Amino acid sequence: MGKYTEDVGRLLGLVGGRENISAVTHCMTRMRFVLVDEKRADVAAIEELPSVKGSFTQAGQFQVIIGNDVSTFYNEFTDASGIEGVSKDAAKAAAGANQNPLQRAMGVLGEIFAPLIPALVCGGLILGFRNIIGEVNFFDASGAFDLEHGTLSIADTSQFWMGVYNFLWLIGEAVFHMLPVGICWSVTKKMGTTQILGIILGLTLVSGQLLNGFAVADTAAADIPVWDFGFAQVQMIGYQGQVIAALLAAFVLVGLEKFFKKVTPEVVSMIVVPFFSLVPAVIIAHTIVGPIGWALGDAIANAVKFGLESDFRVVFAAIFGAVYAPLVMTGLHHMTNAIDTQMVNTVQYTTLWPMIALSNIAQGSSVLAMSVLQRNNERAQQVNIPAFISCYLGVTEPALFGVNLKYRFPLICGMIGSSISAMVCVGFGVKALSIGVGGLPGILSIMFEYWPLFTLCMLLAIVVPFALTFVVGSRRLSSEDRYGRAIGIAGTSESAAAVVPTAAAAPAAASVAPTAAAASFELLAPLSGTVCPISEVPDDMFANKVLGDGIAIKPAAGADTVVAPADATVSATMPGSNHAIGLTLDSGLEVLIHVGIDTVDMGGDGFVCNVKQGQHVKAGERLLTFSTDKIAAAGHSTITAVVLTETGDATDIEFLTGMEATTGTTTVVTYRA
Structure with a gap:
């Protein structure tokens, strides 16, 4: 009899049986299942198995956390079930087939932008800091503090701060103007092609030989430089800050490289593949997909801008604020990174990102209320406390999957709070310089003049979900949910005192002396x-x-x-x-x-x-x-x-x-x- 025989047999049934498993593999700590129908998996019962430390679904894989002994568990599972394990790549391929085209596309987009997020967040914080020291006029001509009628910024009154203001743009420019380089690199990395070719393609989109993309709008058509080939002319326009144009160009390069790798003999592959992939990709980027991507990017950014500044902006905000958290659970939220970045580079601000930060705060506030309600449930607190802290710092998945979706009503209460705060935020036109840390620190990316309004919005995102979740939870949570398993099994009083040791009991426990000194x-x-x-x-x-x-x-x-x-x-x-x-x-x-x-x-x-x-x-x-x-x-x-x-x-x-x-x-x- 194996070490995990009983748990293995129960897990097989709880995931829906052999017929519901398309593929199974494992990593260092987790069993990874690709299920035919994920709804057939009894998640609550699976997480009650003694050997299971938790579960979650990601990228089409249902993952069960076992711990160090996962390889032993995996071997016993495959032996008992008669299911042959597969490689991780095969499992990923099966998981992709288990998703619809939109989910797969969003998954790819998410994996492309994920490596770029730290740079974008850093850039957003830098722009926010530069805005405070160089764009906000705190002082009058005499140097006295006068926020209402001031004409001088901190940088205007200090050579040191002016130097800091100018120096920080070195990083800001690298992040936002040179963004196509990062995008092209990330696409080639994700698609498994040659990353240096992606970097070179990105550099050709932002080369100093080109007219800076941010200067195109202010340059007369006759003054735009061109490459003149005699029979045709191509405008020498840079794509600084352009997201969609860079994505399209990178996928052209990926397609060309994969094609030429397939048809080129190995003996000349090193010469033929890079040349016939990169050169045509650069030509196509500047003549076809670049202009198309520019037009699409501007259209998307302007459409979102219109929606957020039109007479119906409050309705738009109410809907977006409510649905953003469910979008995170489907992976569709990754598109907002591209839209936000495109807006920043098109209109120099974004009104979309502040709502995302508020949604994160709102979901965290729902978990905070659950933590208060379940303060006597030690097992629940092990999830609640880290989840609401990470939510307030911008990472919502632990809260969404570990708490709010599990009980449902905290998710809905968070959506309501997010919707209300988003309506106020957009109604008053709060703007951010860029995406930032998506929680309470997110205020650092908000334009300084909107800090008081955004602070009000954050308070709404904290108070409303907390109050709603607390009221609903007080009525809906069972004794076992609130106080832990001991109440449900023992059938004792629902009072918290039933699970808290009494003062009289403490000395008895303390009086037991250790049998040997601890080393x-x-x-x-x-x-x-x-x-x-x-x-x-x-x-x-x-x-x-x-x-x-x-x-x-x-x-x-x-x-x-x-x-x-x-x-x-x-x-x-x-x-x-x-x-x-x-x-x-x-x-x-x-x-x-x-x-x-x-x-x-x-x-x-x-x-x-x-x-x-x-x-x-x-x-x-x-x-x-x-x-x-x-x-x-x-x-x-x-x-x-x-x-x-x-x-x-x-x-x-x-x-x-x-x-x-x-x-x-x-x-x-x-x-x-």
Whole structure:
């Protein structure tokens, strides 16, 4: 009998049986199913299985979080079910076939823009800061503070701040004017073609030889430079800041490269494919798809601008504010990144993004109310608290999938609050300089003169969903939902006192003396770099401590080796990807070391595992090596999670963060057992 025989059998039935499974695979911590009909999966019952730590659906895959022992679970599952596992690429292909064309298109668009979001957010914050120090006239001619009649900005009164104002545009220009370079790179990366060709194509769209795209509107047609070929002339117009034109050009390059790779003999491929892909792509970009993309981009931006500034703008805002959260759950929200960016580069502001920030806040406020209602439900709080914090910081998926969709009414209450705040926001014409951090810090991207109004909108997005969720939840939540499983099983009073230990009970528990003195232990840094809290990992599963608490390490320059943090037995490896390793320490703790985020997608390129499953290792012994350059080239974060997936009898666990660690030398975790 296998270790997970009972859970495996129950999981098979709960996902809808063999006939409902198109494909199954696994990564370091999760079972990944492609289901024929996802509605047949009983999510609530699956999450109650002892070996399951959670579940979610992403990109057409139903993922069940198991933890370090997922490979054992997977093997028992495939043996018991008679279903042959497939590779991760095959599972992804099956998941894509499980989606409709619109979902697939939005998924591709989302994956293209995801690597660009950090730069866009950074650029938005920089523009916001430049706006405050250089565009807002705080002072009168004498230098006295006079916000109402002022004629001088902070930069006007200080050479230092003028220097800062001018210097920051170096970054702002790189982010927004040179955006086509990033888009072309990201498209080629996503589609699996040569990324340097994408970068070169992007550079040809923003070359200094061309008339800057932002200057075209103010330049007479006769003054626009041209390439004169005798029989035809082509305008030398740059596509600075253009989104759709860059997307179309990049897909032309991808199509050409894939075609020529297919028809070109391998012996001359290195010469033929790059030349016959790039040169025609550049020509087509400047003569056909560039002008078409420019026209489409302007049309979309102006249509949205019209909708948000017309007599019906409040109705538009009410609808958008209400439906944005459901759009996030379908993946269709990724289109707004392109629209926002196009608006910023067309009209120099966006009125769409502020509503997105408010929607994030509203959904977080619903979860905050659930956290208050379920304050005595320890298991629910493990999801609620990280979810509303991440929501307020702009990441809504944990709140939407982990709480609001599960209970439904918090989602609706959040949608109502989002709709009301969006109506006020658009009604008063609040504008943002760019997209930013999509939660409470989002105010930094709002034009300064609209800060008071946006603050009012944020208050509405906090108060309305919280109040509605609290009132509805007080009536609709069951005793088990509010106080935890103990109430539902024991059938005791619904009072919170029923699950809170009484004062009289405390001394009895405290009077039990330990049978032996606890020994002290420590974990050494498995990698050199900056040690930070696990909550800073840009992955919801780690950041929300689904697998357990721990630390994260941002690798130092040149750090490429992971060593054992203590004497241990290798409990899990990842053949094929080698990006993570599981350990069972001699003291009993179980530890997962996961290098990078989504690095499983690299298929082992850049990773070497130096140990085997079952092997005993000493503290400081090399476990695996990796290439930070290859991880960065693949567009992934190198941040490494070190998670205590099973703590056993350990007590007084302390995570030491906020320091620079040296491999195998610096203590990062202490505990007693």
